[in-house]
Amino acid sequence: MQVSGTTRNILGSKGRDIWTTTPDALVFDAIHLMGEKNIGALIVVENGEVVGLMSERDYSRKVVLRGRTSRDTRVEEILSRPVVTVGLDTSIDDCMRLMTEHRIRHLPVVENGSPAGLVSMGDLIKWTLSAQEDAIHQLEGYIAGQFTMR
Template sequence: MHVAAVLKRKGTDIVTVRPDEPIAAVARTLAERRIGAALVVDGGAPAGILSERDIVRGVAKHGSAVLQQPASALMTRDLVTCQPTDTVAQVMAVMSERRIRHLPVMDGERLAGVISIGDVVKARLDDAELEVESLRGYVAGIG
């Protein structure tokens, strides 16, 4: 299965925030949308990503005052991305190796979506279930 199929199934809704948006506002957005990260977009282009973990680490290091700082203060700037043509297995390997839970999907220069580790695990489980059903059908057809 490819990333494009995962996006087709889950949708291409992308939650974005501005680099100057206060971290407290980003935290509210994450909580309201029940998501773990938001892309930080500057002028239409991805500038970074800000996750719940980034916010928690920021509060632990700087105290509650960090909540008034801009998203750019805590965001991860070096984005690791994937492409719609990447396989779920490739993306899972990158996420595991780099300890990343969210990957922006870039289709050339265009932001096509974001996939999470949960999306990837669900896709792998769906593939495994389909394989099991196919094998059951094959075995039942022979016997």
């Protein structure tokens, strides 16, 4: 089933809050912000442009498992780059394909080089489930003769 919609639709639904950090920030501060905002990744921005992404996965694999400390490690030492980004009009299907191909869980949405939002695998799943529920509802209504298909 092809799911209609774009990253613009998802951001319109979930909101466009953008949480960022910089390459020179301490990992401790970045992790603290992620915990405070209950998010799994931060867009790393330098001079207004997206230069990478720092996720909980980066923290666990590149700090914790290597015996480093978050208070002595800079974000630039662990961030994922080059970062895979998408635009506001990228389809849901293309986002899912990119996440699967690159084995990632977060896609920064970029507009003119600047961050416009962040789409997670959870956002895409939620959008897809909602689309499937709508399709089922329409089919049930059609079968019951309540209304016609679009």
